[in-house]
Amino acid sequence: MSILSEPATKLRPEHQVSPLTSVKLAHSSSPSEQPPSIDPAPKRLVVDAQDISLTFDTADGRVEALSHVSLQVAEGEFVSFIGPSGCGKTTMLRVIADLQQPSSGSLEVNGMSAANARLGRSYGYVFQAPALFPWRTIEKNLKLPLEIMGFSEAEQQQRVEHYLSLVNLTGFERKFPWQLSGGMQQRVSIARALSFDPAMLLMDEPFGALDEIVRDHLNEQLLQLWKSTEKTVLFVTHSIPEAVFLSSKIVVMSPRPGRIIDIIDCNFPRDRSLEIRETPEFLKIAQRVRTGLRAGHSYDE
Amino acid sequence: MTSSSLALRLQTRRSLLRHPLVERYAPVVTMVLALMVIWYIAAVAMNWNLVRDGFEREETPYTTTHVLAGTMSAERPLLPAPHQIVSTFVDGVFGYPPLAPRSLVYHSLVTLSATLIGFAFGAIFGTLLALMIVHSRVLERSLLPWIICSQMVPIVALAPIFIVVLGAIGLTGLLPKSLISAYLCFFPVTIGMVKGFTSPDPLQLELMQTWSATPRQVLFKLRWPSAVPYLFASLKVAITISLIGAIVAELPTGAEAGIGARLLAGSYYGQTIQLWAALVAAAVLSSGLIGIVSLIERGVNRRMGAH
Ligand SMILES: Nc1ncnc2c1ncn2[C@@H]1O[C@H](COP(=O)(O)OP(=O)(O)OP(=O)(O)O)[C@@H](O)[C@H]1O
Ligand SMILES: [Mg+2]
Numbered sequence: 001m002s003i004l005s006e007p008a009t010k011l012r013p014e015h016q017v018s019p020l021t022s023v024k025l026a027h028s029s030s031p032s033e034q035p036p037s038i039d040p041a042p043k044r045l046v047v048d049a050q051d052i053s054l055t056f057d058t059a060d061g062r063v064e065a066l067s068h069v070s071l072q073v074a075e076g077e078f079v080s081f082i083g084p085s086g087c088g089k090t091t092m093l094r095v096i097a098d099l100q101q102p103s104s105g106s107l108e109v110n111g112m113s114a115a116n117a118r119l120g121r122s123y124g125y126v127f128q129a130p131a132l133f134p135w136r137t138i139e140k141n142l143k144l145p146l147e148i149m150g151f152s153e154a155e156q157q158q159r160v161e162h163y164l165s166l167v168n169l170t171g172f173e174r175k176f177p178w179q180l181s182g183g184m185q186q187r188v189s190i191a192r193a194l195s196f197d198p199a200m201l202l203m204d205e206p207f208g209a210l211d212e213i214v215r216d217h218l219n220e221q222l223l224q225l226w227k228s229t230e231k232t233v234l235f236v237t238h239s240i241p242e243a244v245f246l247s248s249k250i251v252v253m254s255p256r257p258g259r260i261i262d263i264i265d266c267n268f269p270r271d272r273s274l275e276i277r278e279t280p281e282f283l284k285i286a287q288r289v290r291t292g293l294r295a296g297h298s299y300d301e
Numbered sequence: 302m303t304s305s306s307l308a309l310r311l312q313t314r315r316s317l318l319r320h321p322l323v324e325r326y327a328p329v330v331t332m333v334l335a336l337m338v339i340w341y342i343a344a345v346a347m348n349w350n351l352v353r354d355g356f357e358r359e360e361t362p363y364t365t366t367h368v369l370a371g372t373m374s375a376e377r378p379l380l381p382a383p384h385q386i387v388s389t390f391v392d393g394v395f396g397y398p399p400l401a402p403r404s405l406v407y408h409s410l411v412t413l414s415a416t417l418i419g420f421a422f423g424a425i426f427g428t429l430l431a432l433m434i435v436h437s438r439v440l441e442r443s444l445l446p447w448i449i450c451s452q453m454v455p456i457v458a459l460a461p462i463f464i465v466v467l468g469a470i471g472l473t474g475l476l477p478k479s480l481i482s483a484y485l486c487f488f489p490v491t492i493g494m495v496k497g498f499t500s501p502d503p504l505q506l507e508l509m510q511t512w513s514a515t516p517r518q519v520l521f522k523l524r525w526p527s528a529v530p531y532l533f534a535s536l537k538v539a540i541t542i543s544l545i546g547a548i549v550a551e552l553p554t555g556a557e558a559g560i561g562a563r564l565l566a567g568s569y570y571g572q573t574i575q576l577w578a579a580l581v582a583a584a585v586l587s588s589g590l591i592g593i594v595s596l597i598e599r600g601v602n603r604r605m606g607a608h
Contacts, residue, residue: 099507118513125511131504135526135605144522148514176606196512 043074044111046200046232047096052105054091054258064257065091066102071251071260075199078226078233080243081251082289088258089236090128093202096234097125110199121149123200124193128208130185132177138164138188139173145196163191166221183210187218194225200232208238216274219246227270240293241277244286252292262292340383347380348372381574389578402558405582411559413586415475415547419482420540426483427490427539428532434491435498435524436516452488456481456546461553478559482546486539493535497528529605533598540590548583560586 054066065088073079081089094100095107098114109117117123124145132141139160146156164170167187177185190206207215223246226233237243243250244266252262266285268276276282317323352371356363373382381389393405400407430448434441460481467477501523509519551561560583567576 097511099510118511121513123511125508127504127508129504131502131508133505133523133526135529137606145512148509148512148518148522178606 043076045072045108046075046077046110047071047073047234048108049096050106052092052095052102052107054088054095054100054102066095067257067259069105069258069260071263073232073234073249075232076230077249078235078247079249079251080247081234081236081253082238082240082243083253083293084255086258087253087255089253090204091258092253093125093204093234093236097123097202099125121196122198123202124196124198126186126190126193126201126203126206128205130177130182130189132185132188132192134177136176137173138169138175138177138180141177141188142192142195145192149196151196159195163195166194166225167191167218183214186210190218197229198231200234202234204236205238206235207242215242220274222246223270223272240286240289243289244282245272245274245277250285250289252289254292254295261295262288264288264292337383340380344378344380344382345369345372348375348378351375351379377571377573379573381577385574386577386581389574390581393575393578393582405563405578408558408560408563408579409582409586412544412547412551412561412583415478415550415559416482416540416544416586416590418475418479419546420486420543422479422483423486423539423543424490424536427487427535428494430487430491431494431498432520434495448488448491451484456485456549457552459484460550464550464553478547478550481550482543485546486543489535489538489542490532493531493538494528497531498524500531501527526605529601533594533601537591537594540594541587544583544587544590 049069049071052066052069052071053064056063056065069088069092071092081092083089091100095102096109096114098109098118107114110120110122112120132138133144136144142160142163143156146159151159160173161170164173167190169184169187169191172180172184172188177188180188186206186209190203193201193203207218210218219242222233225231226246233246235243235246237246247266250262250264250266251260252264253259254261264285268281349368349372352368352375353363355371355375356367372378374385375381378385390405393403397404397407399410430444434444463481463484464477467473467480505523505527506519509523514522548559548561548564551559552565560579563579563582564576567573567579
């Protein structure tokens with residue numbers, strides 16, 4: 001792996017207050033007070049965004065979707081973005097995915113430019129909508145990225161089976177998307193993003209349209225997956241419990257201009273269960289997220 | 302008759318009216334019958350003077366009934382009655398061996414071959430143009446005005462020029478006809494396919510981008526399948542236009558075979574019935590062609606998971 005030897009790779013001393021967890025905040029009023037992460041292995045940076053700004057020029061004026069945002073994500077982290085509508089969560093993800101170019105600032109993904117990271121197929125992206133291809137069966141939908149990346153026929157078949165069972169959709173191979181419910185379709189799109197085993201997952205409100213029970217179930221599965229694969233996950237959500245339950249780091253954002261107002265470390269053990277949602281620690285972090293959100297919302301009035 | 306049996310009969314009649322076959326075909330049959338009635342009335346009205354003048358010229362005594370019968374069976378009526386057209390059509394189709402010069406089948410085949418070749422050329426050319434337009438803004442700006450201009454010149458004016466010029470360099474017969482056909486029918490395909498190739502959802506295009514798919518993969522795995530509904534819609538338009546192109550192309554040359562030639566001969570010699578029979582042949586041909594395209598469309602849709 002040539003990436004490892006690149007100068008951008010930053011090592012983190014063990015059992016110390018890591019420079020990575022004390023993330024630089026653009027407009028931070030309350031720096032992180034959480035105990036340092038107890039992750040044992042030294043981790044390199046997967047996302048290193050410095051002072052990113054992005055302005056949209058629209059017919060009725062300029063919109064500052066992102067304003068001087070700095071964020072660093074180390075390998076294997078689970079980072080949730082939470083904030084009121086229009087605060088730039090989607091834009092942030094799209095910038096990291098190189099679907100949108102920042103107006104200013106520097107951004108490195110996997111130690112290279114975001115464009116190269118995209119060309120290197122280093123992430124899987126789950127949009128808010130399933131965006132399946134209606135003329136392909138579920139099986140064929142899962143195979144699409146694999147076909148594009150040139151996997152062998154046998155490998156494709158094996159991965160389809162594996163990832164369909166992961167999202168509990170075995171038996172639906174031959175169905176067309178319109179024969180599945182919205183939640184099932186979204187699970188297919190998650191399986192599709194996982195199918196080529198990218199090191200990083202970018203998920204934009206993937207469970208937004210699902211009912212609470214399915215959501216809980218998928219949350220647990222996502223956590224399981226994250227634990228077993230050590231993937232880096234960037235996850236947009238509107239749900240405070242979801243963010244606190246899943247994340248190792250919560251990024252609270254605020255609109256007009258879109259910016260980060262708080263970054264909260266959240267280091268529950270990796271094999272947490274849904275029950276931790278009742279614990280005082282959980283509620284304390286949730287409260288802090290809520291406070292951050294309120295502060296952001298006050299700009300509305 | 303008891304009242305209950307009457308009720309029963311009414312009920313059966315009502316349920317007969319609701320029979321699926323009746324429900325499906327009753328509107329069509331009613332329309333056709335209404336048209337027939339109008340047509341017959343028009344035929345009588347339009348041929349009346351013609352027939353009466355005929356009797357007077359020959360100085361034979363006649364009654365209204367004679368004139369009425371005459372309007373239905375005139376040899377060269379202004380407007381032939383439907384049964385005359387049908388019998389001439391049937392005679393033209395089945396009365397001669399298929400390749401005899403008087404057979405409508407023969408003439409239809411001549412026109413059909415030009416139509417199909419022109420359609421194939423037009424559809425392929427139209428799709429290629431659409432591809433070029435979709436992939437390059439520059440090409441769009443430089444090509445589109447010309448494409449639109451090409452369709453503003455009336456084909457009846459253009460066809461003779463085409464045929465004379467091509468004839469001068471030794472190209473006669475099928476090829477010039479197909480070219481005119483193609484010239485007419487590429488346009489709806491281009492317009493439809495530009496729309497089709499740009500129809501994918503932005504999310505789907507962005508997904509392709511996140512997988513860093515090549516432009517070729519985006520074309521074959523996304524743009525092309527998304528364009529299929531547009532393709533069939535434009536093919537249906539194109540194939541009828543292509544038939545019209547082939548017929549129009551047969552007019553200026555005074556071609557001796559083809560539906561166009563029959564139309565020309567019919568109008569030249571005042572053979573109105575023959576003219577109408579040739580028109581019916583053209584109508585049958587074009588419905589048949591659209592039917593075939595629709596059938597293929599249905600098959601393709603089924604394979605693409607349409608419901
Ligand atoms: N393509 C675009 N053109 C113009 N303005 C845009 C565009 N995309 C986003 N914006 C603006 O940028 C701001 C941030 O949008 P973004 O989609 O990132 O918000 P979000 O945090 O994802 O909101 P939500 O929670 O509703 O999804 C909004 O004010 C939006 O209007
Ligand atoms: Mg969003």
